[in-house]
Amino acid sequence: MNDKNSQKIVDVIKNFARKHSLFVLAYGTGCGAIEIPATMTSRYDAERFGIRGAATPRQADVLLITGYLSTKTLKRVIRTYEQMQDPKYVIGFGSCTINGGMYWDSYNTIKLLDMYLPVDIYINGCMPRPEAVIEGFIGLQKLIAAGKAEGAKKYKENLDWYRANQKKVIKNWVMPDYNW
């Protein structure tokens, strides 16, 4: 047993636990948020996959962006994301986070969420049904188990790029620094 192998085993265990225990902070930005209660409650029961709601960003693993983001909300979302603890994942939920959806020519919303926050997985649809949401979560679980959900790392490495993008749309940038 050399060190590398034992580290591998530890990683497998950790990733297994991470995969089966996702605390979700559902940031209900757009209309898609209405599908979250349906996903969590009796009919679709996301808790059987270990997915449960978290009350605050400090406790959350997954940030769920449910729909269009106005630039004003984006600022709050960034703050929320940066308060979350590693490892953390972002799910873009609905067409609006992928290409702007039906808000593609709006003056006040962002089009592609990945320019501002590192999205690990998208769920398409306008709006995605609970089946699709669960499918998306399972996709995320597969990424985590394979150790490929590295959005947070990407964010840290390319922070300057992300910050530049964020500051381009958020005019009054008054934000605290986080030591995350």
Next chain:
Amino acid sequence: MMGDIWMTLLGVLVTTLLAFVTGMFYMGASRKITARVQNRVGPPIYQNFLDLIKLQAKDTAIHHGWMQLLGPAFLMVSAVGSLMFIPVLNKGLFFENFTADGDIIFLLYLMVFGSLGMALGAGQTGNPNSAIGVTRGLTQMVGFEIPWVMAIVALILQYHTTNIAEILEAQHRSGVWSMFANPYAFIAALLAAFGMFRYSPFDIVGAPAELASGPVSENGGKFLGTMMSSHAVFAFVKLVLYVDLFMGGADNLVELVIKTFGLYLIPLTYGMVNPRYRTEQAVRYFYGWPTLFGIIAILYAVFY
């Protein structure tokens, strides 16, 4: 002498482990049962262990000050500390740890110690939700401590002792559980337990939907993990204390599990069919019937 110390340490370790594992499984079972009541499949019963591993594997870069870092440790110390003074099985079948004269009164203090430490820690985070949660928690504590202490005083008066082991002994000698010997004390203590376990309608401290989980709201990762484990240990502590005081203890571990789990189901199922109280409603609840039963219990113990 040296051997004694090792035995004591072993006892501490084994008892804590037992409490931890049982408590975690009870919490898992409670999630499963709640899910079944809501017509869901629910998470597997070992879900809490997965949650715990994940939480412990998370980075924790939150720092609001020393008291905040110590808060979860206070909870853990209080839970394990109280466990050390409670005989787990009858007649010293299990490790006896530190049972001694007057331990009930000591326990009454020790059991609130964790919450107070946590309250200080939550205060330091500066999160308004935490502050509100703490005030609510302390208010609720003022509520349920009254019938709880009354029930205990009734037992002390009835059996003329403040030692849990002796109360157990007395129940065996008379052959009647104190749950039947002084039913009013049991009812008062049971109603107080609703507040102690903090399931709805008394989950006003955490209240995820309105307070963002209250005192816990700034604690993620390892802090949350520690709190969860201490929660598991403390649930076991409370249940075993109830079984010892009111149900004649247990002769073996199977009996212990049956008794404690049966007891655990009462606040749990009561919570499933209830929404959340407001703070003043909760306090008013405890000052109503539970306190009345507490008074009757003391009178009964004195005059009967």
